[in-house]
Amino acid sequence: MIRLLAAHRGTAALLALLTLTASLLVAGVPRALEASLDESAATMLRTSPPLTTALTVVLESTYSSDVPDGVEKVTQANDLWRAALPPNVRSVLDHTARFGYRTAWLQISATRHRYVSLAWANDVAPQIRYVAGKAPGPSDSPKRFEIALATEPAAAFDLKLGDTIEFEGYQGVITGLWEPLTPGGTFWNSYHSGMSEVVKRRPPLSEETDLFITALADGNALAKGKMDRLYNWTYQVNPTAITARNARDVLDGVADAGREVAGGPRSVSVATGLPIQGMGTSLVTGLDQLIKEFLDRLATTRALMAVLLGGLAVACFGTIALAVRLLGSRAHGSLTLMRARGGSLRQITVVGGGAIALAVAPAALVGAGLSLLVPGPSLPILLAGPVALAVAAIAYGCVQTARAHRQPIAESRDDVVTRRPSPRRIALEVLIVLLAAGGVQLLRTRGLGDDPFMMVVPPLLTVAAALVALRVYPFPLRLLLRLAARRRDAAPYLGVAMAARAATGATLPVLTLLPALAICAYGSVTADGLATAQRLAAWQQVGAEIRVQRSEGFPADLIERIRRTPGVEQVVPAAVGQTNAEVGFTGRDTAVVAVDLDAYRKLMAGSPLDIPRPAAGGALVSSDLAAMSSFDITWPERMTVQPKGKIASLPGVDNASGLALIVLPAQPKYTNTLLVNGDAEAVRKAVPAGTVVRTVEDALAEITSVPLVSSLVTGLRVVTLSLAAYALAAVAIMLVSGAAERARALTLLHAIGLTRRQAKGMTVLEIGPVLVLAVLAGLALGLGLPTLLGDGIDLSAYAGLPFGDYPIDPVTPALLAGGVAVVALAGVYLGGSRAKSR
Template sequence: MTPVTAPWVRTRLRAAPGAAVALAVLVAVTACLAAAFPRTLDRYTDAGLRRAVERAPADVTGVQVSAAPDPGADAEAAEDSLRPRHLTAAYRSVLGIVERPLVVDEEQSSYGVRVTDGLPSPEKWLPRPDGLPAQMVLAAPQGLDGHARLRSGRLPKVPGGRADASTTRVEAAVTEGTARTLHIKVGSVLHVLGDRELTVRVTGILTPERPDGAYWSVDPVLGTPSLRRMPGPAGAPSPTYWVGGLLLAPEAGPALLGAAPVVRYWHLAPDPDALHSRDLDPLAAAVASVESGPALQRLHTTIGPLTDATTGLDDVLTTYGQLDDDIGPLIAVAASGSGTVAAVVLLMAGGLAAGRRRAELALLRARGASAAGLAGRLLAETAVVAVPAGALGLGTALLALPGARLLPALWAAAAVTAVACLALPLRATAAHRRVRVHDGRRDAASPRASRRRTVAELTVVVLALGAVEMLRRRGATEGAGDLVAMAPVLVGVIAALVLVRLYPLPLRGLARPARRLRGAVGPLALARAGRTSASTVLPLLALLTAFTVAAFGGSVLSGVADARDRAALLSVGADARVEAAEPLPSGLPGRLGQVPGVREVTEAGVDWLAKTPDGRQSLPLAGVDPGAYAALAGRTGLGAFPEGRLTRPDDAAGGSGEAVLPALASPAVAERFGSRAFRLRLADGNTATLRIVLVRDRTPAVYGDDFLVVDRAGLPAGSVPPNVLLLTGDDLDAGALHRAADDVGTVHLRSEQRDTYVDSPLQSGAERIYTAAVAAGAGYAALALLLSLASAAPERAALLARLRTMGLTRAQGRRLLVLESLPQALPAALGGILTGWAAVRLLSPGIDLTTIAMSTTASPVGRAELRADPWWLAVPAVTVLVLAVGVATLQAWWSGRRGAVTELRAGDAR
């Protein structure tokens, strides 16, 4: 056979331009989705890591390097080590020692000299809340002029131009917050008492440029004064005192040497833009090296033996790594399932093209074309279309999702392009490896599969069953590795191969008794549907895998939503909550009840300071109307109870007498007091006698593990007035509720509380990826079904044409195609439900949705487990049935319009 030439390729593309365009669109879309997945994942994980670092305090995420003067150095060497030239040189050395990928943000980093503790100032004009003198922290930071604006006065200087340990007079600046709180003005003079007295004259007041940045946040007392308490015995009142910061000139560092113990510091702020989730392990290694590894040893050599480095960045990285590890398997399941369905569709597209050109390829083989040469021509023909389409899809993903790694996206797009290029040549080579003069009828089927196919299928099923059993035994978090991601594919492979072998058997059994029925449509449909065909494995695998991904993804999404809804309900107690420390106005429930969407308003009075008679323990006590509160507890599912059990006795009206009130309690309180009566001292000094008659884990009015609920009518009059209103309704308007509350109480909405549980882009990104994966899998599954039906369309059209020549009506033809498609679509739908349920059951013991739902392993609702969602199991199955019947009906209608002569042309090999 001659080498591949352009005329052949050009001729074949011109002969079927529609097929070439369809292949290009399929490859471009698939390559774009494949390349977009790793880039989207990179963007979400990087954003999650940066958010975790940015939300943590600057003194936690920064690397704080500090060093005291060398104990063996003379006075002159100690003074020189505190001068700007030496500090800057040491700062450059520290930057060089920090290992990548930990990158330092030099703009927000700081270094300088400061005293180790605050020094008291005897000035009487400084505020003294409890009579204690204010303390001042003296620091000589570098780069002060670049991080603050001068509001009044001037920046401090060193009197005489040079400071040393004997200097007693220095100048300083303060921030406007320090000046306002401590009553400091330009020209104020403070005396600071240390080892010797320092006289500090304030020359300027500054406004920090970025008060929330790391430069000011690492040592916040330099920018904002702090009111602190003196240490004392537990429970005893401790006096307070103010601590403020005085910012000296950078050259004034040696003046602090003789006044108090000093330390050189270098606060290194990490650069958030340089943080990438893929570098999490190297980042942790770099941080550990600075804290206690080789980098710290180099700091000892460069700066001094007393150099120390501390940071909380490693804890932040560990917490984020746990979140990433918990969410990673979930994303991998979605990616593997959707990727498998897309790959199956590409293979089916190649198979459809090979089937469409079967006669042409058989003729070429009969005329002497070699299998290798034929495969080469087909590869070149396909590559001319697929490679530019794959490049277009890759380019679209790169432009739409900037700022992520190129290589994973490139590999993903290349894999899609390779599958698209090889599908047609390999399928054609397999079908035409032998030269055939006559290809036979396309509607003929072998009564049984070949031994080779049987052995191959058994091997695949055994391997898949072994992998599933290994995954079931190890779980999703115990080293099962990539098996977790392949769970939908493994279950789909097993179900597809089993269903292909089993579903024809009952149909063949029904075919014989169906012959006794009147008419030929039913028996003919059963006979045709009962044939075994290897071509049904791929579309069935695509459908079952898509079902599994949809069921698993839907269960994940619904489980996450349920966990957040439940946690928000536990926190708020209803759909909305209005509470205040003081009694709420009597007209407020009526105003809130008129807000659109509000159905019920339930009052409750909560005494948060109720104590046992010995005063050692506080127990929140809720006084409620038993009828309304029981209805609320039943609606919300938070500790429902019969209202009659909580109603006060007749002799307990208004708290009169020594009547014992029935109470509902939490398990912890019930275990403490049992069934005996006990007294409770209320916040206003009155007492109530209670006996626990009901025990519930939760209750709407009080959130926590300790609570008591009683009939408010049985309490002393005015003891527990209503201060909590619990609202139920749909689509509550936060603005309207706030206006109705009129600032007399704090409004909490369940919807707002639910939104607070999503505080990481990794959480929201994982949900979006899952939604996109389920949608993509469903789209490709539908396309697989359409390709499967399209491959059988010519043969079905010819069958209808032949039957119409024998008297079959158009209505009978539609019924025939519908009945023929149902025995295949129905097992696929039922198998999809089974595989989806099996995958969820398989992975649920090892997958915890708490992290993705609540962004933490601590959840008010406990462990959020993965459960099969009936809605996500049923909808895809029904969709497949509707789609299969719809396509069969449409094909029958279209074939009826064309006529039998068009289908049964002379020389037609069908």
């Protein structure tokens, strides 16, 4: 075996190189993808509001007779609640302890629209600094408390140190005034929002604003009071603890935790620690919704990569099989001699298969080892790809060796006698085509999901297309042969005749080239389509090249100054309100936009957005409002709206949550948004501080900045280029495989006057039909895969809008496939013949 391998070390090195790179790809790409999935989950949790990702146990004293009566009990309950959570949830929590309780909002006596709440939290004291007085102490009466206020609320309510606040039969004596050590940080904006400032709320259909402040009180005094209290224990998730592998278990654990906290059979008394039937407790979290969204994106990503990696595996194995067959043909003479000298079929198979194993097995192990250098989790299942490739290559080599040497000195020429396909082979091909057709139908209706069969449908479809192409291939070849026979020059006819002779051996090359080029085209179409959709989504989010927003509004002189700024081309003022707009007497929230649609259409000329035409003498409204002859609104001013047309959406307005939409004529005095074309930096310099300037490029960066999105696009590009490279390698092996026989034939033809140029042309005509067949069929299938797969692979979560709402550009995949064909044909032509001309 070693001598046989050494005698053909060039071919063996090629086989080893193909195996190594294939093993590296099929193990390294999924590993990198898993790393990006984990990073995406961590980024999602890190950038979400902390209370959204946390699990908060809430206990309402109103509905429970078993509540903690002091700080010590609340602290013990924190450990008890943590222990009551399912293990798959506890494992992803950090070690921070954050708990506390507060009263309901109590109206301050002798005032209207002013409320106070008393609160205690275990983590507040280290985050504040007393500027006057001291921290609240114990209470000498259940109706009287020492309290401390932040300086801003105290000043807003005109309260000073030593003042007494009366609220619904209780009294609060101000013993301290404090300031936050880090104002505006996550601690105050998320965990204790509103504690250090005045909270303002305007009830619906009310013209008065309610003011709310929070006062700190002693924990034990507050717990022993008679007021209703709301207890909370917050458990924060470690962002790096949730991965693509455990997200599903964590989601199930959160559901179990919600049931247990709400009173399941394993609930725990927060006062005594004894198992009881819970009452008045609930689990508040947004973690389950975040994980569901992540799992949806995860399923889509894995489904798409399964399609691409399936195609890559087919191409890799096909190319490796071509190299195995090349090595077998090179070693055929030696093995035939061994067989003629009495070697058994088993011995010949062991020698031939062993030589292939010596080339393939170490290369697969090295490729798998190199894949460990790719950043990502170490998953044993990722080694299955290299092992499967190596085993398949060795098995194919053994079968080919056994078939070629079943009988001693049984030489035959498959290119002279056309063999009819056996019934078994025809049945197998029909089965593959039927499975592919049925799988496509199931894929369009059910999606990929986690079904292994669904994941192999796209690669199976490419193989089925290759089999159909092979059955169709002889017919255009015969037509081409007839056309070549009419020429006086014999070289074209000889070249096509050589292609016809080689047709019997074209099965494996076509089964390699067509899937590779089809998945290559599909990956290119998907990557380009995704980039196009992301840019379109960015335009739709911003609504113009540059969007400028200012809560105080834009006076006319400021708008004019911005319009005259060098670098600013066009400015369209707009008034935009997206929340708390009252429609009629129902108080329904709606999005209201007042803009000159004619000017807006001119501004957006040449952009990918379509701006509706204005309605004559009225407003454009959502379909659910269009049936009304008129209705009143209170924003931007009280007016009567008369619907004159329908509108579903408007760029820059987010009404995806079901809000109604009203587009009014321009209201200049209420302008709070400018839609601008020009230089973004010039605009930023021209606007006052606090103005929000957002560009299409900013929105696009937000859409593409998610680690999973960039990794998905990178994976698409890597797999696409790898498939193109393997397609070229397959063509090169095809050329080399027939080089010896081609050289003998051309040597004889040179003797009767064939020139080198004609010899190269004949070689192109020999290889060209198979190559053109695979390129055209693969390109057609690759461009058709998005339509064939339908909604089976939905990339809307990555695109930022429904994926597929735009024409897919076939230029890039066509150029890629054409480039592969041109490079391959150029290589065939330049190395067309090794025989010397006269």
